Amino acid sequence: MQSLRVTLGQHSLAAPGSVNQDFHGAMLPQGSLRNAKGIAVALADGIGSSRVSQVASAAAVRGFLDDYYATSDAWSVRRSAQRVLSATNSWLHAQTMRSDARFDKDSGYVCTFSALILKGRDLHLLHVGDARIHRLHPNALEQLTEDHRIHVSSAESYLGRALGAAPNVEIDYRCWQAEVGEVYLLATDGAYAHIDAQAVHQALAACGDDLDEAARLLAAAAQARGGDDDSTVQLLRIDELPLADAAPLQSQREGLSMPPALAPRASFDGFTLVRELHLSSRSHVHLAVDEATGRQVVLKLPSIDLRDDPDYLDRFVLEEWVARRVDSIHVLKASPIDRPRTHLYVAMEYVDGQTLAQWMIDHPRPPLDSVRGIVEQLAKGLQALHGKEMLHQDLRPENVMIDRTGTVKIIDLATTHVAGLADGARDPRALAIEGSLQYTAPEYFTGQGGSPRSDLFSLAVLAYQMLTTQLPYGLQVSRVRTRADANRLHYLPVRHFRPELPAWVDAVLHKALQPDPARRQQAVSEFAYDLRAPGQEFLRPRLSPLIERNPVRFWQCTTVLLAAAVVLLLGLRLAGH
Template sequence: MSDTLKVSLGQHSDKGCKEVNQDFHGACVPQGQVLAAKGVVAALADGISSSDVSQIASAAAVHGLLQDYYCTCDAWSVKRSAQCVLAATNSWLHAQTQRSPYRFDKDRGYVCTLSALIIKSTTAHLLHVGDTRIYRVQGKALEQLTEDHRVCLPDGQIYLGRALGIQPQLEVDYQALPVEPADTFVLTTDGVHEHVSASFITQAIETHADDLDQAARTIVEEALRCGSDDNLTLQIVRIDALPHQDASELQRQRAALRLPPILEPRTLLDGYQIVRELHGSHRSHIYLAIDTDSGQKTVLKTPSIDLQDNAASLDRFLMEEWIARRIHSPHVLRPAPSERKRGYLYVAMEYVQGQTLAQWMIDHPRPELSVVRDIVDQIARGLQAFHRMEMLHQDLRPENIMIDTSGTVKIIDFGAVHVAGLAESAAPGAGDTVPGTLQYTAPEYFLGEPGTPQSDLFSLGVITYQMLTGRQPYGTQVAGIRTRAALMKLHYASALDEHRAIPAWMDAVLRRAVHPNPHQRQEALSEFVHDLRQPSAAYLGRARPPLYERNPMVFWRAMALVLGAVVVVLLAVIQHLR
């Protein structure tokens, strides 16, 4: 292991006996933080021989991936980043064909196959469409990691089942594999792998281990000698060193910062003057401060001194500001603008004058439905900003939501946020703890399952229910869930009662949002918000729930009273008969 990922590359392409080389290939090995955030990319594309313009498609596919992949948000996972880029390239190629003389004959249009290898941290990500291939060297053999998308007809003709540019939509094969130092991958077009044996390829790589370009040339020359009549392209990627999974850029920054002490009013810290403490807990201290350069009010969040030996918790502090700088929404707290060099570990955020949703619910025990809908809509917009960045909030609760003096709602705490792009580089088991606050945490987390946007929807559903009823749909039941059997025994307490004007259909909307099974919840936050305003016929057609669902305690008390009365009557009858 080393501090950074290190690879060796070898590649070669030849037009062979054809007039034009319709293959295209390329690789990119960035440096610094980009290498850690996005990794190394190698890709090759093969234009279909029936087209006179497929070399344009091949070049566009590889160029697009190598350039645009590194422009995607570094909070995104490799899969999402690469698939978004390939989908855009596919749409462009298909549009080019539709505007060309070949729009009725796609076999002559802007079409190519593609295989790409992205190595990030300790994982190899494979993306593939068509009949190019990716192999992994296994001793003297090659393990084929991709599947050829070919259709063989009874008359012996062979067609591509999938390729870039054929259809408006693109289906890309994706897989992720753990890697070790010395692992070697080989990417080939069919002009190579249909004519050269696996043993020759592995021997060439071993013989020219210090010059992989020469190894690639040797293999291509062997394919030509063996009668290849197609274009020939081959890439070799060998992993020389892998990064330590605890050596991220954020952690290196944290190591260079000092842990601040308990701060008193008028204390100066990196150009911020402390006004007063706003909140303190065993995890952090939150202060109102003044930026001495701009005069703006700022909120500083510092770690508790009890966490000085807890590296993971300290890393979360830098992560919060990293996340905030990538989310752009009026309903998510913004980081404070500052270009000063930092000497201490803290998070600087904008100051919001207002109250938390928890305090607001105390002040408004029976809010109007229209007000609740407006608050929920704003919270959902903030969550959508996280989800667009492939982040999950995971700790949505009334204390983490602010309502300012103008009525704008903001999500304010990012300490439990899951970032897909960073989770790919995390050490195994780093995210095994249940995130968030138990009463608002989705049940799937307690089963050890990963979160989804529906997990944040569950938390929002619980908050909505609480605003309307003053209680929670499952009470403390969720925190005790550890098995699927226990999950299925969760009892939803109806939001309807005799003292609150809540429509019956709204109870059905809430019941679905907090369903124990995430697949039974609304598919999107927007659907939940829409249903709260305009219920579908499915909700309106439901009958009012029986009393045992709306208020089980009243139901069983009534049953006990009835049964008691029956017992008294029976005793009286028996006494009379004697």
């Protein structure tokens, strides 16, 4: 199986008689960490007017390489890298403000920063300042970064953007698909100003696979050609890339056998089966006891009919992968297992309780406060997912459990969209319709793709259904194909079914159920808060449109008006004759 393999070379030379204010580094992890986070190469260049900028450069590169690999592997490369760089920028700026340099920012903890991250088949570029990243061509160096330098005159310029220069910083980001054999050059201004494509090709030809020596030759050549600044060069050659269809979760199931048919009281991989909980075309679910701990667990086994489908198997193992990365009492947890596995299965915590679907049967007209309590717990679970750049995508009554203490948990994580696993997709949005159609937000049907506000829509549908036993748009949403279709959706007020409820409840729900996601609340937490403490936006008296207050009367009036118009037109036509 093809894997991710590169050759790296790097070297840095201080300007004669001075301290080297450049700093560079790289991380080439192995195994699962390389699959999850990729390979990172970074360099930074301090500003010459500062006596401490070499500290800033070292902190920027070291901090980035340490902290990027500590971020959640559920996060996208862009989010992980920009979060780390934002924190580094804040720390550098704080160091400046705590020192004498607060009166002269040009002597503070400031540096440029440029990095390449190769994950899967994609290269991700992060950049601020005037170091450069080039792609090598036969006769040219293609500059991939923009110099953030402001030119006052032909002889005077200054950095317009750099790490540590201000409390906040904008980081340039680009992403493109890598190709085997490509060579990338990262260099500070003391190097790139004095070398060209011919010099790089000559160094590569002279040194073969020893790219460290090639980088040393280039750094030395830059100074020999008149460079009087620190000179740092990094060379990255891409030797091998994973197959285009290599699944990120494939390694989770490699080497595991398919489980046999199981029956109650059977022993399986250290578990004793108790009873069957659910059987469907997608999976077989059993209650079992962990023989080592005595803990009850839920074992989910892959469907016999789908065991040759790699996409299905990746989705199957995704549930436990997600559960191990989300820490919330309101999201189903993976069961801790310390022993090696021999078969493919998913082990999750056992929730002793009932589904929300059953709860709604038992409580056909629940009080508003009970619904609020469930919504608030679901919102906390969704928040935990959204904080990891995950979308649940299948929030429905059957995928919500309420245990005997009243704790609400989101279950069935197999349809979760994970931004970190979607890195490399040509369109990283959640585009596929994974959930039940009647709970899916309209933007999925129009091709816009999902977002946290899509999960918010599904949560609002649940709230509406708990209060009324109905769906806010009936089955109309599943027939949406264009934005015009979505705009024609008509919300039927909750008070049509529950006139005793406050009018503001409808206002809050109507906003959360807007066909246009931009018009909904910004987050699930905001929706839950609005249901508990509505603001003036919802409390202001509002005359609902007639179609919402009384749809029958609306269509009766419309029919009368149309008939009157027809009679008027006929009269005018006869009068004309």
